[in-house]
Amino acid sequence: xxxxxxxxxxxxxxxxxxxxxxxxxxxxxxxxxxxxxxxxxxxxxxxxxxxxxxxxxxxxxxxxxxxxxxxxxxxxxxxxxxxxxxxxxxxxxxxxxxxxxxxxxxxxxxxxxxxxxxxxxxxxxxxxxxxxxxxxxxxxxxxxxxxxxxxxxxxxxxxxxxxxxxxxxxxxxxxxxxxxxxxxxxxxxxxxxxxxxxxxxxxxxxxxxxxxxxxxxxxxxxxxxx
Numbered sequence: 056x057x058x059x060x061x062x063x064x065x066x067x068x069x070x071x072x073x074x075x076x077x078x079x080x081x082x083x084x085x086x087x088x089x090x091x092x093x094x095x096x097x098x099x100x101x102x103x104x105x106x107x108x109x110x111x112x113x114x115x116x117x118x119x120x121x122x123x124x125x126x127x128x129x130x131x132x133x134x135x136x137x138x139x140x141x142x143x144x145x146x147x148x149x150x151x152x153x154x155x156x157x158x159x160x161x162x163x164x165x166x167x168x169x170x171x172x173x174x175x176x177x178x179x180x181x182x183x184x185x186x187x188x189x190x191x192x193x194x195x196x197x198x199x200x201x202x203x204x205x206x207x208x209x210x211x212x213x214x215x216x217x218x219x220x221x222x223x224x225x226x227x228x229x230x231x232x233x234x235x236x237x238x239x240x241x242x243x244x245x246x247x248x249x250x251x252x253x254x255x256x257x258x259x260x261x262x263x264x265x266x267x268x269x270x271x272x273x274x275x276x277x278x279x280x281x
């Protein structure tokens with residue numbers, strides 16, 4: 056168990072996540088999630104992603120912070136508060152992504168171009184790339200669905216040395232669970248009082264039961280940080 060307090064600890068966690076390097080030369084996918092809302096997942100994911108960006112920049116490679124919690128976006132704003140960003144760029148990478156936007160029609164629903172709804176930005180200071188879902192583009196007659204997208208995760212591996220996925224807590228939505236088999240590592244964040252909760256222990260079991268690789272529990276005492 057690791058107490059996450061500052062960038063030094065974030066670097067330590069990054070080093071542990073890098074312990075299993077892929078033999079195919081593709082980048083790593085790491086999911087950071089929690090069993091309980093409010094346990095500091097977004098802050099910790101961002102800290103690790105910034106450490107990854109600093110690590111890979113001298114090698115000419117990039118890290119990506121993917122804000123998978125599309126209903127509660129916070130990562131782009133947090134990075135904008137600490138430096139300027141460039142973008143937006145297309146975050147679909149030319150393949151079918153994990154989101155699908157549909158427009159209701161008289162005869163049913165029709166698919167819309169997905170690339171318009173999720174954007175990628177680059178922070179000038181750190182070089183970290185991050186994503187934001189463009190809810191401002193969603194109209195009243197449109198719905199957003201999360202779909203299985205193995206080719207999308209492969210595309211991310213091809214473009215980034217490491218992808219840190221900020222996943223929503225399981226007690227709010229099961230979106231994170233669908234990613235377990237696609238990730239190289241799944242780390243669970245928990246406040247000390249939630250570390251041994253039935254929900255946290257069950258989540259750790261579910262990661263492996265659904266084909267994921269549970270890499271450990273990160274203890275968090277983060278308060279009031281998105």
